[in-house]
Amino acid sequence: MAKFSAPKGTHDVLPPESLDWLSVERTFADVCALYGYQPIRVPTFEQTELFSRGVGETTDVVEKEMYTFEDRGGRSMTLRPEGTAGVVRSYLENGMSSLPAPVRLFYTVTAFRYENVQKGRYREFSQFGCEAIGSAGPQVDGELIELLLRFLTKVGIGRIRLCLNSIGCPVCRPPYLELLRNHLSSRRERLCRHCQNRFERNLLRVIDCKEPGCQAATADIPLQIDHLCTDCDQHFQSLQQLLAAMGIAFEIDPRIVRGLDYYTRTVFEIISENVGTQGTICGGGRYDRLAEILGGPPTPGVGFALGVERLQLERRAQGLPAAAPVRPLIFLAVAGDHSALAMRLCRLLRDRGIATETDLMNRSLKAQMKQASRSGAAYALVIGDDEAAAGSGRLRDLASGEERDVVLDDLAEELGRLDQQTGGNGHG
Ligand code: HAM
Numbered sequence: 001m002a003k004f005s006a007p008k009g010t011h012d013v014l015p016p017e018s019l020d021w022l023s024v025e026r027t028f029a030d031v032c033a034l035y036g037y038q039p040i041r042v043p044t045f046e047q048t049e050l051f052s053r054g055v056g057e058t059t060d061v062v063e064k065e066m067y068t069f070e071d072r073g074g075r076s077m078t079l080r081p082e083g084t085a086g087v088v089r090s091y092l093e094n095g096m097s098s099l100p101a102p103v104r105l106f107y108t109v110t111a112f113r114y115e116n117v118q119k120g121r122y123r124e125f126s127q128f129g130c131e132a133i134g135s136a137g138p139q140v141d142g143e144l145i146e147l148l149l150r151f152l153t154k155v156g157i158g159r160i161r162l163c164l165n166s167i168g169c170p171v172c173r174p175p176y177l178e179l180l181r182n183h184l185s186s187r188r189e190r191l192c193r194h195c196q197n198r199f200e201r202n203l204l205r206v207i208d209c210k211e212p213g214c215q216a217a218t219a220d221i222p223l224q225i226d227h228l229c230t231d232c233d234q235h236f237q238s239l240q241q242l243l244a245a246m247g248i249a250f251e252i253d254p255r256i257v258r259g260l261d262y263y264t265r266t267v268f269e270i271i272s273e274n275v276g277t278q279g280t281i282c283g284g285g286r287y288d289r290l291a292e293i294l295g296g297p298p299t300p301g302v303g304f305a306l307g308v309e310r311l312q313l314e315r316r317a318q319g320l321p322a323a324a325p326v327r328p329l330i331f332l333a334v335a336g337d338h339s340a341l342a343m344r345l346c347r348l349l350r351d352r353g354i355a356t357e358t359d360l361m362n363r364s365l366k367a368q369m370k371q372a373s374r375s376g377a378a379y380a381l382v383i384g385d386d387e388a389a390a391g392s393g394r395l396r397d398l399a400s401g402e403e404r405d406v407v408l409d410d411l412a413e414e415l416g417r418l419d420q421q422t423g424g425n426g427h428g
Contacts, residue, residue: 007123008117008123009114009115009117009122009123009124010122010123010124011122011124011309015325015326016322016323016324016325016326017312017322017323019323019324019325019326020312020315020322020323021126021308021312022323023323024155024308024311024312024315025108025128025308027151027154027155028106028108028128028151029106031147031150031151031154032106032130032147034147034150035104035143035147036104037104037105037106037130037132037147038104038105038106039105039106039107040087040090040105040106040107041107042080042083042086042087042089042090042107042109043080043086044079044080044109044110045077045078045079045080046077046078046080046085046086046089047075047076047077047078048066048068048076048077048078049076050078050085050086050089050294051066051078051080051081051082051085053293053294054084054085054088054089054262054290054293054294055081055082055085055260055261055262056202056260056261056262057261058198058201058202058261059202059205059259059260059261060205060259061081061082061113061259061260062081064114065081065113065114065115066078066079066081066112066113066114067079067081067112067113067114079111079112080109080111080112081111081112081113082111082127082260082305083107083109083111083127083129083131083305084129084131084260084262084287084290084301084303084305085262085290085294087105087107087129087131087133087303088131088133088287088290088291088294088296088299088301089294091103091105091131091133091291091296091299092291092294092295092296092299096133097134097297097299099134101133101134101135102132102133102134102135102140102301103132103133103134104130104131104132104133105130105131105132105133106128106129106130106131107127107128107129107130107131108126108127108128108129108308109126109127109129110124110125110126110127111124111125111126111127112124113125119313120307120309120310120313122309125307125308125309126307126308126309127305127306127307127308128151128305128306128308128311129303129304129305129306130144130147130148130284130303130304131301131302131303132144132301132302132303133291133299133300133301134299134300134301135300136235136288136300138235138236138238138239138242138266139242140302141239141242141266141286141302142239142242142243142246144284144302144303144304145162145243145248145250145268145304146243146246146248148270148282148284148304148306149162149248151306152270152281155311155315155320156315156318156320157272157281157311157314157315157318158318159272159273159318160270160271160272160273160281160314161251161270161271162248162249162250162251162268162269162270163250163251163252163253163256163268163269163270163271164239164240164243164250164251164252164253164256164266164267164268165224165225165252165253165254165255165256165257165266165267165268166224166225166228166232166233166235166236166265166266166267167204167224167256167257167258167263167264167265167267167285168224168227168228168229168232168264168265169229169231169232169264169265169288170264170289171229171231171232172224172227172228172229172232173224173264175227176222176224176227177203177204179222179227180203180204180207180221180222181199181203183221183222184199184203184206184217184218184221187217190213190214190216190217191206191209191211191213191214191217192209192211192213192214194209194211195209195211195214202261204257205257205259206218207221207255207257208255208256208257223254223255224254225252225254226254232265235265235266236265236266239266240252250268253269256268256269258283258285259283262287262289262290262293263285263286263287264285264286264287264288264289265285265286265288266285266286266302267283267284267285267286268283268284268285268304269282269283269284270282270283270306272310272314272317280307280310281306281307281310281311281314282304282305282306282307283304283305284302284303284304284305285302285303285304286300286301286302287300287301287302287303288300288301325376326355326427327355327375327376327377327378327427327428328355328356328357328375328376328377328427328428329354329355329356329377329378329379329415329419329424329426329427329428330349330354330355330356330357330377330378330379330380330381330415330428331356331357331358331368331371331372331375331377331379331380331381332345332346332356332357332358332359332380332381332383332393333358333359333365333368333369333371333372333380333381333382333383334358334359334365334368334382334383334388335365335382335383335384335385335388336384336385338383338385338388339358339359341383341388342358342359342383343358345358345381345408345411346358348411348412349411349412349415351412352412352415352416352426353426354412354415354416354419354426355426355427355428357375357377359371365382365384369382372398373398375428376428377398377428378397378398378399378418378422378424378428379395379396379397379398379415379418379428380395380396380398381393381394381395381396381406381411382394382396383408387405391407391408391409392405392406392407392408393405393406393408393411394406395411395414
């Protein structure tokens, strides 16, 4: 039979790397809690229209990258390409507007995009995200950005840049687009095929095209931040003042337009020096019109999503050590038919929070001792027939080789004491 392999663009995360994922996920949840963000879980697939309307018909994500299928009931469904549309759908569907604003939510999701696979760009990938819904003020943007940077610092990430832009609102964007179109119309032929296509349908994206021809053609274009309406301009200025007041360094990059259509006003990205062309670890911004686009009342919102694979690439590139593998504090090695005793002891020790392993493979005592060392345990407890009869065991310090007898009834206490002495946490 043919061997199976993980589908292109997907990947397994194996121990101990998977432990590191767990640890950054916990850190993310802890940081979110500091700011009153609560966890939300939304479905992996939604009606296709949620994304085509929410993310935007003319975006690359919707045009080319969605995993869309018809379910057995003939409905068109799509594996989520991102988290925001589903969260806003849930906010509207569950009447969360009755909660005190802003409603602050965070999530860990996998997302799916049919991309050209390369380092840092996958077809199934993970995101940590935050959404603050119901407040239009720049304070929410500022707090959210501060949260994000705190998280990145906590997981050891340095050498990154926070890049900010404002892409206006329905008042100032249409006249700006008109200006841009006029400016570019005589150079349309110089744009790449893709951007010629975008010219009518999604002109803003031409600005961040990486093709040299497009970059040359757009080198001197008018920029949205120079054509913001008064409200958008004030919002952007206030955000910058707030960030400065919090001591947060940022750069203005007037070419950030983001790849999803729902953005208004603030947009931002965290760029790393290390992850190369996929250097955007995180992207986010305001989406003040998304709720309306999805059929709800006008409800401002702002959020970000951080690519976990890229975060981990960045952490490795910055030389951060991977997590230590899981290790027991003690390995119980038992002779003969005393496995029931071992299982009972394991249960008691685990009740006390002590990580414990024993033989599950009917190994010889010698092989069990080998396994004890391999498991990384700090101690092994050997129980032969005599010990079992006496209710005792031989406790061996696997590092020093020292041995002594312990009464089984006292084992948990003894181990707890030894673990304390070495500043441990119940693990080897
Ligand atoms: P996004 O920029 O499309 O925004 O994705 C956010 C992050 O997800 C990216 O910066 C990147 O780190 C990661 N990412 C995206 N595509 C891939 C991929 N194919 N492979 C690996 N990582 C990837 C959003 O998704 C918005 N929902 C963010 C947001 C939340 N805006 C407001 N709220």
